[in-house]
């Protein structure tokens with residue numbers, strides 16, 4: 001490991017330890033927030049290579065343009081329904097989705113008036129800006145980075161790929177006396193796990209999920225998910241909210257066999273289950289409980305209307321027609337490999353799901369020919 005990277009991790013560990021010293025204990029969610037997003041030091045904020053072959057993981061938009069070109073087919077009729085529509089992307093990563101979807105929408109004559117990006121990582125924002133600058137001006141000039149959640153009314157689409165899985169989670173376990181919350185203490189310079197009671201507001205959020213779990217079951221949830229969604233969607237007057245991510249509906253998420261939760265870390269394309277190693281140098285993530293996400297959107301008056309697998313979604317949007325059979329063999333081979341990664345059940349096809357909700361938007365959203373709302 002190079003010295004600069006090792007120093008970043010040490011500085012972050014020092015900061016976490018200092019915060020624990022000040023407060024006595026911190027929640028796992030706070031630890032995860034610092035490990036991922038602490039300005040200048042966290043995994044997403046310190047300028048490390050995260051995406052792609054030399055990074056730690058690959059996302060659908062980073063495999064190539066097929067994902068964004070399919071999504072454009074779903075977005076086009078929604079955007080075309082409004083005057084001056086906005087496409088708001090949460091957590092735009094390296095900016096590939098933004099660039100590819102704008103090119104595809106341009107080809108369909110369905111460009112949004114504005115493309116807003118809301119990104120928490122200053123480092124990734126810089127990478128996004130570089131990619132967007134390389135677009136033709138009639139596309140790049142539509143892209144704006146928001147400093148905080150939208151504060152003006154808009155019609156259009158709110159979209160995020162692999163953003164919800166990157167939100168910090170509270171870890172809990174069931175005991176004979178109710179749920180307990182994972183907290184971290186500092187024991188002779190080492191992080192030590194302890195179980196404590198939840199404060200009332202979080203206990204209520206957990207109780208609302210109405211889970212029936214056996215004693216000893218460990219899992220996680222995104223705290224204040226409703227508030228987060230409210231901030232993003234409260235000024236959406238009409239349109240669609242869509243999330244793509246790995247996860248399950250509650251029956252699968254809280255399956256008896258998943259009794260150690262879904263938290264996982266990624267470093268150099270290998271998964272591990274130890275969030276306390278390589279702090280700031282590895283991704284920490286949890287699968288999405290889509291029932292929780294759908295419930296919170298419903299509470300905000302959004303009409304949850306579509307839930308399906310990434311494979312079914314992309315196939316119903318005609319993914320195979322993006323393969324150019326007349327292309328030279330190496331190009332054709334690359335295209336087929338990309339399509340397989342996106343849709344095979346052993347790759348991203350089944351593990352990833354698409355959840356959509358509407359507000360004041362009556363037309364159906366392309367891509368949900370097979371709808372599995374009953375799995376929520």
Ligand SMILES: C[S@@+](CC[C@H](N)C(=O)[O-])C[C@H]1O[C@@H](n2cnc3c(N)ncnc32)[C@H](O)[C@@H]1O
Nearest residue numbers: 044059091092093118119120121161162163166
């Ligand atoms: C796993 S990456 C996915 C990036 C990109 N969407 C893709 O598919 O390649 C998660 C992204 O979400 C961003 N992010 C995490 N929490 C966020 C939040 N609360 N608001 C906006 N962006 C967030 C991260 O900085 C990062 O850009």
